[in-house]
Amino acid sequence: MIKKRKELKSFDTDLNKFVSQDIIDQAKADAQKQIFKLKLAELRQKQGIKQTDVDGFSQVSVSRIESRSDIKISTLVDYVHACGFDVEIKAVPKKKKNNEEFVLLRA
Structure with missing residues (x-):
């Protein structure tokens, strides 16, 4: 006899049955940090600017900024302005x- 599979309702609803809300919240926060990093690099790339060509920033600084999950607002403003x-x-x-x-x- 074949066992009938239980149909899933929604990812969030079913996930809450197996994982604590604290773990879910932390995973969401971690995902947002990763998305932030990607968006900074994408912002620069959309302008056709290489890491070595961001005004006022060395290539190493740009790399560090784009790989950080948190950043000072003043640094963010300067970086975004340098990207146009x-x-x-x-x-x-x-x-x-x-x-x-x-x-x-x-700003």
Whole structure:
């Protein structure tokens, strides 16, 4: 007799049955840090700028910035400006009831 497989409802729902919320939250935070690193490199690459050509930064500095999971805001602003972009940092409500965003920094 063939055993019928239980159908999964959703990844998040089923994951919560097997893994603690703390582990899930840490994994999400780690993933966001990795995405941040990729986005910094992508930002520079979209402008066609090599690591050696970022104004005001050595190649080693650019490599370190792009591989860090956290960065000073002032360094981020300088790096983003050197890549030809502006920076805007917003505070966004966690709960969807209020969609009002607050701009904390526009540089």
